Amino acid sequence: MAGLNTKTISELSDLLEQGKCTSVQIVNDVLAAIDAHDGKIGAYLTIDRAAALAQAEAADKARAAGKKGALLGIPLAIKDLLNVKGQPCTCSSKIIEGYVAPYDATAIAKLREAGAVFLGRVNMDEFAMGSSTESSAFKKTRNPWNTDHVPGGSSGGSAASVAADEAIAALGSDTGGSIRQPAAFCGCVGLKPTYGMISRYGLTAFASSLDQIGPITKTVRDAAILLTAMAGKDPMDSTTVDLPVPDYSKDLTDDHSLKGMQLGLPKEYFVEGMDPEVETAVRNAIEHCKKLGAKIVDISLPHSKYAIAVYYIIATAEASANLARFDGIRYGLRKDGADPIELYGKTRAAGFGPEVKRRIILGTYVLSSGYYDAYYLRAQKVRTLIHNDFRAASAHCDAILAPVTPTPAYKIGEKTSDPLKMYLDDILTTPVNLAGICGLSVPCGFSKAGLPIGLQILGDSFMEPSILKVGHAYEQTTEWHRQKPKF
Amino acid sequence: MKYEACIGLETHVMQKTRTKMFCGCKHEYGAEPNTNVCPVCLGYPGALPVLNARAIELCCKAGLLLGCEINPHSKWDRKNYFYPDMSKNYQITQADRPLCLGGKIVTEVNGELKTFTLERIHQEENAAKNTHAASGSLIDYNRAGTALMEIVSTPCMHSADDAFAYIQALKLIMEYGGISDCDLEKGHMRSDVNVSVRPVGQEKLGAKVEIKNMNSPSFIVEAIKYEIARQIELIENGGKVVQETRGYDSDRGETFSQRTKEDAHDYRYFPEPDLLPVEISAAQIAQWKSELPELPVQRRERYVKELGLPDYDAKVLTAEKHISDFFDAACHKTKQYKLVSNYMMGKVASLATEKSISVDESQLTPETLAQVADLVGGGTISSSAANELIEILFAEGGDPKAVVEAKCMAQVNDDSALEKWAEEAIAGNAKAVADYKAGNPASINSLMGYVMKQSKGKANPPTVIAMLKKKLDA
């Protein structure tokens, strides 16, 4: 059976269960796709063929011995900032080039336990800072739908690998939209779970209070399968929430009715300057949901307009501390100096790229004495207001619909000279991270140029079942997610 | 003009926890370098801190022992600074909402009872240990992340003696409370000392000089004395004290400038996003209160009231916890409290000094010391034999009764033997006899000494005295 790499997790687990294919066959098909296309796409930084095949063989043996599970033998691509024991973890930065993870992130350990196969490491914006994967220190990843365009970021490698069928699914991380935006740009499904649902232990931190691990998949069901496998309280991450983890894929039935559901439409999210093609696609999607039985209600999220400013204060402040550990003392790059200060300076100057440096300096500035109250403290207060907006809105709607990005994927190099312009791309995704709530991106159309457009479905904390239900109903009654790029 | 010094101490106390503050690595002194380490305490990418509940308990119990209020809502902050011994290049600490607030230490300074007030106690993590060699610097991360509390006093002390008494009292309370071993050699207790001077009568504090990282109380005393004199002299000569950090050179007995306010660190504190705030319930505080051990002051009172010891004895015995614990254990086995006290302060203490080991490192046990006291109290051995017995037990251990028998140390109460020694004494010491008869009763002591010598210390002294008097007065 050829082309196993084009299938979804749920399709493959059925085939595996029925004995119609083996994990080794799946991995071989995926590796063949990587060999055929990744030269053009550039999703992968490193591919661990031997380990992947060994894991696939082990999964096949386990299945033969009676072990079951939706992820048993399914090959995944992992964003290069998640620690997978024995594999490099560079965060696409020169400063920890050569670092090999000495331990598994909790999410990885859970997937390993479930029998998933780890194909290798996929590209990203350096330390997850960026919206296009152009800030990677190692290579450019291209959008499979049009290789002149960016795949989005920072989980650009994850989204591109899934869109190009170079992985069955991938893991990314979302600090201000880094899963949902590349998923939208590449025509994939991207889920940013509620803060505290999935342990961050082993996820190299960008902004601790915003980061969340999540899946990039071909269908909503696949996202639900991965969420189920990774969610749960972790004694190694104090910020994880102690709640029972249901099987999130179970409620995604073939009845695609949205009757009885109220979906909120935030007037502030159809921003000025939005690409008309994006607006049309999203408005059509809203009409579609109405046809499925949902009631659409107008809502207001008035403080979302401050989200970009607040996000760049809090995220950079936390990043300035989180990235301080990359100093050349214990691992990664070292440039020697006459004393520790000179060593740090030289190491960090050589190791970090311009975007990371920009953000460290900004974060250091907003925390420094005399500025803390004016920036950081005020940003925290506005963050609370943004959260309260979502709370209030969620009181009378089950989920919120919005675009993911103001435009489809732009051209490589188009915005790199103007970081501020690029920051504005996160305008529709960052409020979700600041509020700690959940968000889903599903394909909802294409631009005339053939680039995917995403619909964002937001839910209050722990309302994953709601947004997955809406996303699944929409997806299964439309054809967008079945399109494949030709490259 | 007259000047007044204002001194405040920030004392770091390493807690007695089995594991580190934010990970499960062992807290162990003297282990092979970099063996008790993990991704968390090495600051590896992706590693996250997890609270050590025992450290929180010990910090709060320290607070309760010092009369602090336990903060029901405390939180964690990051203190940012680059240094090789900080694996994350920030330290997790508590800035504006510490675990314990207020508190005080009441202690005697040169016979006068004084109260020193505390500002707060906060919990934080320790740094790694740097060793600088000619070939380069070595870092041992075994110490990185161990539990450390900082006890901050108000500028309530006014002399080096005050500071010395404060440190001694604090150390005792931490030891008695089981919070820390307070082993200064192992760096369990270190203080930053803030010193300022102002004209008597002025309310505003003078410019503050901080002397960093001192672990020896006697050096703290020297440094404070030097610093007070330096600041007063500076002001007297028309100069101005600048706020700065100074180090102390113990060889020269001087402080020296390290860093002025202008190049002070900006630590850029902000709330630690990886840890939730700490919520402590009233029930939890009540539970901890009920588990608090006896403090030296309380123990001293008990010795006086319940054991009938003189206040002097009580004070000496409680001055060191291991001595007091030993004494307590012995008193559980005998009612001869005063005798035990005498031996602890006398023979045992001198043996410990002589051999440079502490009593718990010796072969003597509380049980055997209690037995010695009973043997003396019951008249089986004399006091001088007891001292000899203690010396044997201290060095070799063993069963006191068996030693007494083996070495024939039992007191001789046999009248005929005593009678013979008494007669020999009188016959052979004509001068003493004459003196006694001439009206000097004290001269009987030299006759007594003779008998004791002849009997090898085994004669029962009261019986001998009575017998000598009877014969001389006859």
Ligand SMILES: [Zn+2]
């Ligand atoms: Zn550790």
